[in-house]
Structure formats: C-alpha cells, structure tokens
Amino acid sequence: MALDKAFKEIPGxxxxxxxxxxxxxxxxxxxxxxxKAENRARFKADERAYLDGWKLTEEQKQAVVDRDLNRMMExxxxxxxxxxxxATDGKSFQQMAGSMTGMSEExxxxxxxxxxxxxxxxxxxxxxxDAQRPRKD
Amino acid sequence: xxxxxxxxxxxxxxxxxAAFDLGKxxxxxxxxxxxxxxxxxxxxxxxxxxxxxxxxNDHATAFSLQMIPTFAIMTGPExxxxxEGYGARPVPKVIGHPELASHIASEVIQQDFDLTMVNEIxxxxxxxxxxxxxxxxxxxxxxxxxPFAVNVVQHPVPSGARCFxxxxxxxxxxxxxxxxxxxxxxxxxxxxxxxxxxxxxxxNREWDNRFLDALIDDPxxxxxxxxxxYVREAGSEGIELVMWLIARGAMADVAGGGRPKxxxxxxxxxxxxxxxxxxxxxxxx
Amino acid sequence: xxxxxxIYGTTPFDGTVARRGYALNKMCFSxxxxxxxxxxxxxxxxxxxxxxxxxxxxxxxxxxDVLGLLDAGGNVYYLAKxxxxxxxxxxxxxxxxxxxxxxAFKARLVAQNDQPETL
Amino acid sequence: MARxxxxxxxxxxxxxxGAIAKGxxxxxxxxxxxxxxxxxxxxxARERPDAVVVFYNxxxxxxxxxxxxTFAVGAAPEYRNDDEGWGIPTLPPFKGIxxxxxxxxxxxxxxxxxxxxxxxxxxxxxxxxxxxLFWPDDxxxxxxxxxxxxxxxxxxxxxxxxxxGKAVGEAIAAWDEDMKVVTIGSGGLSHQLEGQRAGFxxxxxxxxxxxxxxxxxEWATQFSILELVxxxxxxxxxxxxxxxxRAASPGRxxxxxxxxxxxxxxxxxxxxxxxxx
Numbered sequence: 001m002a003l004d005k006a007f008k009e010i011p012g013x014x015x016x017x018x019x020x021x022x023x024x025x026x027x028x029x030x031x032x033x034x035x036k037a038e039n040r041a042r043f044k045a046d047e048r049a050y051l052d053g054w055k056l057t058e059e060q061k062q063a064v065v066d067r068d069l070n071r072m073m074e075x076x077x078x079x080x081x082x083x084x085x086x087a088t089d090g091k092s093f094q095q096m097a098g099s100m101t102g103m104s105e106e107x108x109x110x111x112x113x114x115x116x117x118x119x120x121x122x123x124x125x126x127x128x129x130d131a132q133r134p135r136k137d
Numbered sequence: 138x139x140x141x142x143x144x145x146x147x148x149x150x151x152x153x154x155a156a157f158d159l160g161k162x163x164x165x166x167x168x169x170x171x172x173x174x175x176x177x178x179x180x181x182x183x184x185x186x187x188x189x190x191x192x193x194n195d196h197a198t199a200f201s202l203q204m205i206p207t208f209a210i211m212t213g214p215e216x217x218x219x220x221e222g223y224g225a226r227p228v229p230k231v232i233g234h235p236e237l238a239s240h241i242a243s244e245v246i247q248q249d250f251d252l253t254m255v256n257e258i259x260x261x262x263x264x265x266x267x268x269x270x271x272x273x274x275x276x277x278x279x280x281x282x283x284p285f286a287v288n289v290v291q292h293p294v295p296s297g298a299r300c301f302x303x304x305x306x307x308x309x310x311x312x313x314x315x316x317x318x319x320x321x322x323x324x325x326x327x328x329x330x331x332x333x334x335x336x337x338x339x340x341n342r343e344w345d346n347r348f349l350d351a352l353i354d355d356p357x358x359x360x361x362x363x364x365x366x367y368v369r370e371a372g373s374e375g376i377e378l379v380m381w382l383i384a385r386g387a388m389a390d391v392a393g394g395g396r397p398k399x400x401x402x403x404x405x406x407x408x409x410x411x412x413x414x415x416x417x418x419x420x421x422x
Numbered sequence: 423x424x425x426x427x428x429i430y431g432t433t434p435f436d437g438t439v440a441r442r443g444y445a446l447n448k449m450c451f452s453x454x455x456x457x458x459x460x461x462x463x464x465x466x467x468x469x470x471x472x473x474x475x476x477x478x479x480x481x482x483x484x485x486x487d488v489l490g491l492l493d494a495g496g497n498v499y500y501l502a503k504x505x506x507x508x509x510x511x512x513x514x515x516x517x518x519x520x521x522x523x524x525x526a527f528k529a530r531l532v533a534q535n536d537q538p539e540t541l
Numbered sequence: 542m543a544r545x546x547x548x549x550x551x552x553x554x555x556x557x558x559g560a561i562a563k564g565x566x567x568x569x570x571x572x573x574x575x576x577x578x579x580x581x582x583x584x585x586a587r588e589r590p591d592a593v594v595v596f597y598n599x600x601x602x603x604x605x606x607x608x609x610x611t612f613a614v615g616a617a618p619e620y621r622n623d624d625e626g627w628g629i630p631t632l633p634p635f636k637g638i639x640x641x642x643x644x645x646x647x648x649x650x651x652x653x654x655x656x657x658x659x660x661x662x663x664x665x666x667x668x669x670x671x672x673x674l675f676w677p678d679d680x681x682x683x684x685x686x687x688x689x690x691x692x693x694x695x696x697x698x699x700x701x702x703x704x705x706g707k708a709v710g711e712a713i714a715a716w717d718e719d720m721k722v723v724t725i726g727s728g729g730l731s732h733q734l735e736g737q738r739a740g741f742x743x744x745x746x747x748x749x750x751x752x753x754x755x756x757x758x759e760w761a762t763q764f765s766i767l768e769l770v771x772x773x774x775x776x777x778x779x780x781x782x783x784x785x786x787r788a789a790s791p792g793r794x795x796x797x798x799x800x801x802x803x804x805x806x807x808x809x810x811x812x813x814x815x816x817x818x
Contacts, residue, residue, distance in 0.1 A: 116340025
C-alpha cells in the first residue's frame, strides 16, 4: 500500500492503515456496539454468545475473551474502538495502555509520573529503547 | 462581519473529563493539570465568543469504520454528548450555529476542500473535555459551537499542510459572513501520547515544546512536518496535533496580518497517558 | 454567473433548504423500507408526527402537492420515494409541477428532439 | 502496472432498471436506448477489463442528509443494492476489489482530497444500472465505487471533480498489478425532475459536451455549478461523474461508440464508450 514503509519501522507500534482497517473491520464494529448500555449488559452476561453474533474470526474472539489488547491490535483492532471494551470493564485508558507494555499498573503509572516513556531508542526498530520487543508479524 | 478573535489549543484527554465529572480536580495528581486552565477560565469571561469553531476528532463514537470522513462539518442545530461506553458525560448539550456552519461549508467546498456535511451526530470527549476545561461546570455552554471532526484514526489521515490550508480557507469563509460575530477557533487533541502496544506511554517533551514554539512563531514551516514524524516522535495518537494547524491557519498573521499575542502557554506531564498542552493566541487589532 | 434562485423554476438544494426540509426528507428516506411504507399507509398522520413534520410539510403530503413539498424543503430524490408509495413516476411529478397533463408533459419531452444540434 | 483501457459513460435513470427487469429492451420506447449498448458490449468482450471504477451519485440509499460526503470511496469486498423505495427490483451484490480501493484512497488523501472511506456501502441504481447495461449477463468485473455529492449544495466544482478523477487515474497507473481497468461515469445528461422547470432538456449543450469528451475533455470545467444547473438542469449536474471518469484516463481517447436519445423518462439519455488512443 501507499502508506510510507517508515510507519512500519516504529517499534511497539501498529499504525491503523488500510490493511489493519480491513482485517479488523468486524472486531472494531463489535467494539462500537458496546456504546449501548443494553449491549454492554448482553456482552457481560455471556461474552461468547454475544461475540458469536459478530463476524469475528475465532482468534479475534479469543483475544477479546482474554482481554489481550496487543493481540487484538495485531488482528486489526484500533485502540479507540478497543477502548469500548475497557470502558465496559470499567478500565481507564491508562490501565488499558499499561496492560500492553508488560509492566505492572503501578510501574506504568510511576513511569508516566516520571515524565513518560522516553523517545530515545524508541524511534526505529533495532535501536536500544525499552519498547523494542520483537514483533510477531 | 464575523471575525476570528482568538485561537485556543488544548489536549482533550478523556481522563481529564472523568476527573472533572467525579470532582477530583483538587487531588494532588490532577491539581497541576487543572491549574493550567485557571488562566483560560478567567480569560474566557472577558473574551466570551459568540461562536466557537471547534476542531476535534471523533474517537470511534459517531463514525464507525463503515464511514470515515476526512473532514466533517456539523451543520445541525444541536448535538448531544455521546455514551462512549461508560454513559454520557453529564455536560450540557452543544448548540450549533447552522447558518454560519452552512456558510462555511459552502465557501470552503468552493475552495476545493471536500467536506462531509453532518446534521445529526453525538459528540464525544474530544469535543466536550476542552469545553469543560475552559468553561468549568455550567448549566449551558455560554456560546454556540460548530463541531468540526478530522480523521486522525484511520490512515491515511490528512497532512499538516492540508490542515493548515484548510484553516486559511475557514478564516476567509468566516470573514465573509455578513453578521457581526465574535468567533474563536479551537484546535484540540495531542500532545505526545501513545495508547497502544509496547511503546504505550511515550512522551516527547522536547518535541512537544518545539511544536509549541513553531506553532507560535513559524506555523508555515511547522505545517510541512510529515505525518510519519508525528507518529514516530509524538506517538501513534500524537498525530492528533495536525488538528492544531487548522486553528493556527485561521489566524490573521497567516494572511498578512499582525502577529498574534500569546495570551497563555501551558505544558504538563502527565494526565493519564498524555502530555497536556494548552495555548491561547489572540489576534491583535 | 447566475445567482442562487435566479434560474427559472429551479431551487438549488442548499443548506437553507436542507435545514427547512430536514424532517420531511428524513421521513421520505425512511420509505426505503417496505415496512415503513406500510406503516405510513396505515396512518399517515401518526407517521408524520413521529418524524416531526411541520404543518406546511404535513399539508403538502396530505394534498400530494409536489410544488408545496419542494417549497417546504423537500429534495426530489427523497420525494421520489414518497411518489413511489403513490405509484407515481417522475413523469407524473413533472406533469404535476408544470401544470400539464402527463400526456402533454411526455409530448413536450419528445419535442425536445427538435432543438438544434450545436450551441 | 495497471492501465486504463477505456472510459464508459451512461445515463442511469431508474426506469431503465425497471425496463431491464421486465425485458422491455426491444419495445419501441426503449429500443433506441438499449441498441446503443451493442457496440459497447462488443468492445468490452474484446477488451475484457479486470476492474471497473464507477463514478456515480447516491440518491438517498446509502447516504442521507445526516452525513453527506462530497466524495466517498468504497473499500468493501462486496456492495449490496437495496430497496430504494420506488419499486425497482433489488439486484444481487456486486464484487468489490478492496486492494484497488485502498490504493485509490491512499493516493487521493496524499493529493489533498478530503474523502470519506466506506468499508460498507449500499449502492443504488446509479451504480447498478450502468453495470447492468454494460454487462447484462452479470459478469461485470469487480468494482470501486466513487460517489460524488450531486444532491446537497454546495457541490464540488467541475474543476474539482476533474482533478479528483485525474488523481484516481494516477492511483490506477501506479497500482502494482498487471490489470486492465475501465472507468464509468454514471448519470445525466441534461434533465430536471423538480420545480416549474421540470422536463428541461438542453440538446445542443449535451451534444457539445459529448463532442468535448473526446477532443477537449476539460471543456465543461469552465462552468460553475450554477451555470451547469442553468444549462443542464438540477439533475444534469450528474455530468460531474462523466468528467471525473474521463479525467482518470490520461491522454488522448478514441470514440468507440456513442448514442444520444430523447427522452427516457424525463431525461436526455446518452451512452459513450472511449478507448485509450
């Protein structure tokens, strides 16, 4: 696709481009349904049954059940859409974001208070920053 | 004749809205964040506009992936705060200005900007949090508001240069509106933040402050910053900052007028995952 | 360049008209659904109330008054869906708006062939 | 590299859909219109394009006035037609080609077109009728729908539509697949459905416009939208779709066939096929 290759070379980051938007279409549409209180209640009452009402892949459904945000992102989720799951669970953006970094909630919060994750070493894959985990794709 | 008197820039972090709604503004964590808006709160009392042209992004609230507009102007009469998944924020509904909005849509589309015209929409925290920060807890917003949504969610998103040019077109359109209206333009979102993946929590204080410097002094050069730089340097959600360039493009100096007065500048880390930035620029007569 | 509203018998559907006609057009848009068409047929007034039509719009619907519907902010693409309920085609609409019989309107269309071939 | 082998255009009057469904193609009223497609189909049978980009306008099926895009591009694997409210039959879904759609979307945004991206999109008669006319056996290649607002003013100018079509052409030319692509401009020519001027048709303008499509395709971009409304009727502005479709083909084109007939329903109906020269 025409999106600059450089977007793929940022560590720990999935840019929501055409490919992701296609892959994650129904995952994200499912997330949006959680903006209705009635749907949140139905989802909470029986997650599997509710998920089965959407055209998600089995992997996507499992990632939702596991609340594995990194996996959901890989499978086409977008964080703004996925945040509706967090909202349904009563989680803040900070808790959601922190859960993707492999840090404890306290450590993540402390890192933010200390000025946040540093950019040095985290601009490009292959540098020596703390977001340089091997990508699965 | 309508005129733009000032532009205001601010982050629109949902946690600020939550802290505000739950009465946590005096907790130690939040105190410095809200203190940053004390100036705006006082300033706006003597600088209350008739209309705010409020640039924000929808966060998977009104637009699903079924339909993502690059630029959407809200020409409807009123807009309710949205339920984003945890109930709607307890804030007043937004009263629009359909006549001015339609006029702007018409003028700007004729200048080759391909806006989407929207009449019915619920507005999310991207729009209501900045209003709360500046106006505080109120029964009704003290002015009319034209929401303007930008796609910064699904790439390709518009470039800074495109946003800056759009701001200039919006200014022309507003100034050709016959009624005598005091209009402010607000740019929201940012500053550096990343909500996703192993790089979540990224903050780039130096880049943010350079952005603020350039926004004040040399927005034309700043507008040339490619989108990749925002994502790389300011995080995957830091791309929201392109919206500030719409507001900046609408200021008088860009069209040969005098340099704006920096009424207020504020920067603080963190609010939730995000670097809070806030700036007020006044057009000088 | 012609100004808005200066072309004879023509109202460009702009923001002003679109605002005036919003409820009316929204109701007509709903006629994309067969079920909604049926609900409308059963109780037109109740259906119009549900969409918040103003008295001018409601009267124009009741009277099947096409020019009145345009005047009340209707857009022809949406009004065509209302016409569909009545079993009317766009030539019926054309005849109604120009004050002609359908046959005369159709004859006038055919007569357009007699125009010159060059500008 | 993909290349545009031809530019097709036709009116999209809903009554045509009805006539097809009822098999009226050989009736005296319809024959002069449908016969115009025979040479077009022969040409298509020879060329066998792999994809088609359809420039059209929605008439209140997918888009309502609540959210009205100036330009919208479909990026779906298939596009469903649906009940439009006036009794023309609903057609089976049409295949999409999301890879090409996204290539077009990426390029349009890069070139400063502020489009709407739709991963789900209902397509109305303006999309389905031309495909059904050019491919009556339902073997149309996969499509990219590009929807232009011709309903709610302000409409994009003729110049802007030309520029947009040109950018779509660039995206196709830069697309890394060895494919033959045709474009379709749907709608027009002169007609007006509403008001005291209903039934308005401007034959000399239409014929000049048809001539210009071959030799001087930017001719019509000299007119403002209101001038186009004045000259072609409130619905005649649908010729914006023709302009965009023509603009996608860089360089010279040769006329394969042309048909112009008054009236079909309220409209001056026209069909045009151009091939890359």
